[in-house]
Amino acid sequence: MRSRRRTRLLALLPLLVPALALTGCGTEVVGAGTPDRAELEARARAAQTRVEHVYVTESDGFELARQSVGVIGDDGFQAVYVSEKGEQLTLSVERRPFTEKDCASGPDSCTMEGASWYRSSPHGHSYVRNDGGLRVQLTAPVSIPKDVLKAAADRTHRADDAELDAVLPENPASGGGSGRPVERGDLPPNGDGAPRNDVGASG
Template identity: 60%
Template sequence: MRRSRRLLPALLLAPLALTGCGSDSLDSAAPPDRAELKARAEAAQTVVEHVYVTEADGFELARQSVGVIGDYGFQSTYVRDEGGAQLTLSVDRGTVTDGNCRTVPPAATRCEKDGKGWYRRTGSRHEYVRSENGLRIQLAADRGAVSRAVLRAAAETAHRADDRELDATLPETADPEGLPTDGGDTGRPAERGDLPPNGDGAPQDPPGAGG
């Protein structure tokens, strides 16, 4: 069954806390082992091989935007703190050629070869797209907010994430019951004393009381 495309509306990204994934912001500690990273990718309905990152001057990753697109694809959005311009990075199975450049989703009104990829215009947006490792890597933005030069630079910088970049990009895993971790070093689920042990999980007041 094909998964629904998980796309975060653009207007919701502006207030998100930003988390950079460039080398300056990566923790010096060793990243989690590969098995944990793979589990985190699986929890996000993708695979580590599909997780790509990029860099663009003034832009930082909105980590809350990270999610799946298509079947096991990957998508994330980078936001510029000044002005709120956004770059959307999408990775999915497929290729792009001169023959299908205009029809690759989303359909383009203009497509031209440029460097290692293609430059396309899709309505009010524009993007760079290239193929590698059996994947289609697309960097898109509004034409009025991000220049072609900035977009091309981000597209050329986009690369498959290494373990440190995976750790900085992928959402944290939840515990087996689906509760988020408390953000500490223990990895224990967040404490919620007002949740009953059975039923639909509706809060109780006081904890443990019926009704």
Template identity: 50%
Template structure:
């Protein structure tokens, strides 16, 4: 008599639903692609850039006769900051220009001015003989004014009047408005990018340029190479 064999026991196979699999893949992908905590501070080579020293930033602001709180920045498509334009406006204000490759310019100025001077309807703010703007209207939190040649957006913020201006020929209203809306007080990293570098300390040698010859009048070496 053939002995009775017990049927083999099969372990149940665990199945993963499509939804569960998608969630698992999303979770694993998220773990691999999360940016580092200080991704904004990463330099071109991926190394972290140390935060600028606040005392140094304040000294660099004083060197251009302003204070860090009065340094504002903005952005506009096709325009970049012209660093050589950075300087003081009035007593302790701040001014800079943003230029485009075709030479167009947007001017940014920040001044400690009397209340309501940003309101272009106040004709007392204009010097004697100067005509008030042909267009003067409220646009959100700002005032838009325009003459035949130029136009500007102005607003008050914490005792300051922030103005973004340009010529009507070089900058259209939409671009100027975008720059005005984007204007904001510079943070420490933006201060480091905008303010001129600190002057060398007394007795400290200036940074040496690699294109200066060791002898002669120190003019850059502009010899033409073999290719022409």
């Protein structure tokens, strides 16, 4: 009886192996649901920015406030990450490199730390670095410790396609939205409120 069962199993193996191989191939498709690059670029243009200007970061206890995502300057990018306490990390990217002259002439304390500048004032602090002609800045209120800000600044990077899809607003022209301005209901009532473009470490 055992030999007969073994014979049946051996006979089924040639059929099982291709089936398992196909199943394995199906589970290894990466980014199958990610829009193509053309759609992502269209969504960036609809937000008045460029895909290469979209950066993201991560920090424990902070989540991206998606309705904060928008343009800064001509075609820059800005987004706010909010904690449960209402504290905010503001990420901004602009096409105007930060220079030593900017560091020296600003009203804040400004020192070089590795490849970044650290700026601080009584109202806030930030890390700024240049990346391919872009000024990449992460700003926080003084209530957020410097080491937390630095860790988030070190994790700041240009978004890949999956991250672009998660961050960029839907393109109204493609039917993904109404085209009307969206109320910023996900920003907390306390804290710094909406992102500002003030001069200095606070923005």
